[in-house]
Amino acid sequence: MKINNVILRTVTKLAVFIILTLAVYLFFAGHNSPGGGFIAGLALSAAFVLLLLVTDIETIKKGIPLDFKKVAAFGAFLAVGTGFGAFVFDVPFLTQSFGNFVVPFFGEIELSTVTIFEAGVSFAVVGVVITIILSISEDV
């Protein structure tokens, strides 16, 4: 079906980048202010959903050659993996640690293993949402 949605398309081209930036911002902001892995994942999925709405699935698949099932699996693997990673340091399962590091140019920043865990959450959310939407819509 062809619907003339020039406005939506034009807006999307810009909006997608804003949403993507927001998603990345939310992801890193989550530690000290509102945000976090889950919401960042949802925002990312929203960006993809918007793209899917204005263009067709084939174009998206060509443009973003990602298997979202694998993205979801990778996310779950990361999240569970950080749990097992704690064993290497001989601390209980899922123990997270953090510390302050001085990095050139950025100055002193805080790095935390929880970021990896949160990345896993984000990937899982994006992967699952897009997988579900794609598989239902492709079934038509």
Added chain:
Amino acid sequence: MVTLNFVVLIPFLAAMLNPLFYKKGTRLHIGLLPMIVAVSLFSYLLFYIPQIANGKTFLHTISWIPSYGINFTTYLDGLSLILALLITGIGTLVILYSIYYLSENEQLGHFYTYLMLFMGAMLGVVLSDNMMVLYVFWELTSISSFLLIAFWYQRKRSREGAQKSLLITVSGGFGMLIGFLMIYTMTGTLSVREVIQIMPEMTGHGLFVPAMLLVLFGAFTKSAQFPFHIWLPDAMEAPTPVSAYLHSATMVKAGIYLVARFTPIFGGEGIWFWIVTGVGLFTLFWGSFQAVRQTDLKALLAFSTISQLGMIMSMFGMGSVALHFGYSTESVFYSQATFAALFHLVNHSTFKGALFMAVGIVDHEVGTRDIRRLGGLATIMPITFTVSLIGSFSMAGLPPFNGFLSKEMFFQAAVDITELGIFHMDTIGNLIPIVAWVASIFTFVYSMIIVFQTFLGPYKEERLERPANEGPGGMLISPVILAGLVVLIFLMPNMLGNYIIRPAVESVFPTLVTEMNLGVEISAWHGLNTALWMTIGVVVLGILLYSFPRAWRWIYAIFPIGWSLNTLYNFTLEQSVKSSRKFTNSYMTGLLRHYLMYIYLFFILLVAGAFVLTGSYDFTISGNAEISIFEWIIALTLIIAAISILFAKSRLTAILLNSVLGYGVALLFVIFRAPDLALTQMVIETVTTVLFLVAYYFLPEWKKENEPRRINLSKLLISIGFGASFTAVALAVQNNRLFDRISTYFENSYELAGGRNIVNTILSDFRGFDTMLEVVVLLIAGIGVYSIIKLKAGNRGDKFENQ
């Protein structure tokens, strides 16, 4: 150092990495990685022998859930070392054998992944000190066994055999878990070593006997003891390497390991002695008695395994008496049965492994393992013949093979135990040597059947699938090594006895070890004692029975075919499937509204019920903040939108009104200064609306339903009840009179978790376990939706099934 914990984890890692190796490895065989893993673990464990022989033990702990006392603790002592060496050693040989046994067209990737999974799980069982961890690994062995039995899942019988083994062993595992929990209740610890310390004071506890019985239930199902043995013959549908590895050398010995490990906890009691010895002896007899009538070589070996496992089990039962006497000469006397048990455990793995592999070669080469079609292969397959000869004669208990030594010790133990003055031994105790002796005659007969009916007699090529040839060289290596060991152990039994078996006996009797030497000098010649006379009797009678089968085979006709345990199993299975289907169909109507009603009703009952019971409905709202004008407006909008849904004419309107509700709630969050929640709510609302629209196409037409007033009324009641209880909960939460506040715990999130966003630190750090499992659930849900839609029934057809 935590190297021992990694010994357990490495096979799991290998199982995970195997698929990658499978894709990349172009010329290398996929079995290579598992084999390297097995060989290196085996050689690594070998280095522990000298220290273990000196009485050292190794304990490593990785904290897992310390607050519940659940830690991944590995404990290596003599007993676990024997099993660990068997698992890795036989594992290496089996993998080598399987490389030649399975053709390249099979799903080798799956095979080796399952095999590695099993190896890790089994090492976990024998090395774990924590009962919960042990239980997890225990069930993992059942699962990997299930996967391996169903390796040729196209065959109906494989699937049935796999199902049977899983049902029986897992139900045993559940029983065992309950037993462990009882032990925990009694002793307050999950560590086996600590339980051993505490348990002697608990023998009068009301849970002592139930816990013992449940642990034994687990052990007996796993080790295929009567009457749970019926799964093992059906498990022979697995490829032969699997049968040799799981179903004769290692997994079925897990139950025996458990009995040995728990002997210091429960042993010394009359019930333990009688159950373990009695069940073991009867299994010994029943297995050998049934083995004689089998015509399939693998089925014969399966029953013979059952019988041999029973024999080892009974020896552990007899040995447990030593604990009753404490420090005395009698203890040493009776502990010899345990020594014999462990000795036979090793011997059985060698000769049975060799036999299974030899049978596999025969099956592989001629395409059948039915002894009525086989014969005369001795000259065509000389090496396989020699291996089978060594294996069978060892199993029959003949010199110069290791089976002779342990069989003699078994007879000796059975004779010795009759002198025991306790546990009513004076009355029925004399049956023990008699049953042992009769069972050994049958053992002799079926051992002869394996060799002579397969390899001697006329060669009947027309009845074989393919003309016979000796197996390929690579396939012969493993059985030849095992057969070599059979002879070597006979020649140098004390090497094994002193370095490996004595430390293991010491770990079965940790309380006795400080006072006395539990080692036994094994010698092939004891003089003409009772045990030797018994062996001579076995040989003479065995030869007679083997030569004149017609004279006594009528015994089998006594039992009607319909009266077997298998019939009972099938009947139970059929009935439970039938009745559970009936029950499920009665409430699974396929209508979403019914399911929602179940959920809401349950919620109302549970929450409102708890409210009424605890009196929490008695809350005040006087202390709440005033409601501002904005809040009134949003709330009114929400109410109007909610009520309008009921009168919506089209589905699209309903969906949009529903999202009005969602965004309205998000606005409320904004007003209450909860940007996190608002943001999440907004994005969720957006994504769900899209999902709704995507699914829109598939939904049925939106039309008015004409249902009787009565049903509509009940729906109304449920809705109001649900809404009311929810509102009550929301209002009562502010009062929190039931529990103490836990928020203080999270307030110093910055020091504890390094984040200032308390909500997020709770989500990903304080309660990280919840989030992790939610992620996994999300993934499972996603895969579920995907596979339901993409792999609809009918796409693949039934061509793979029911071959």
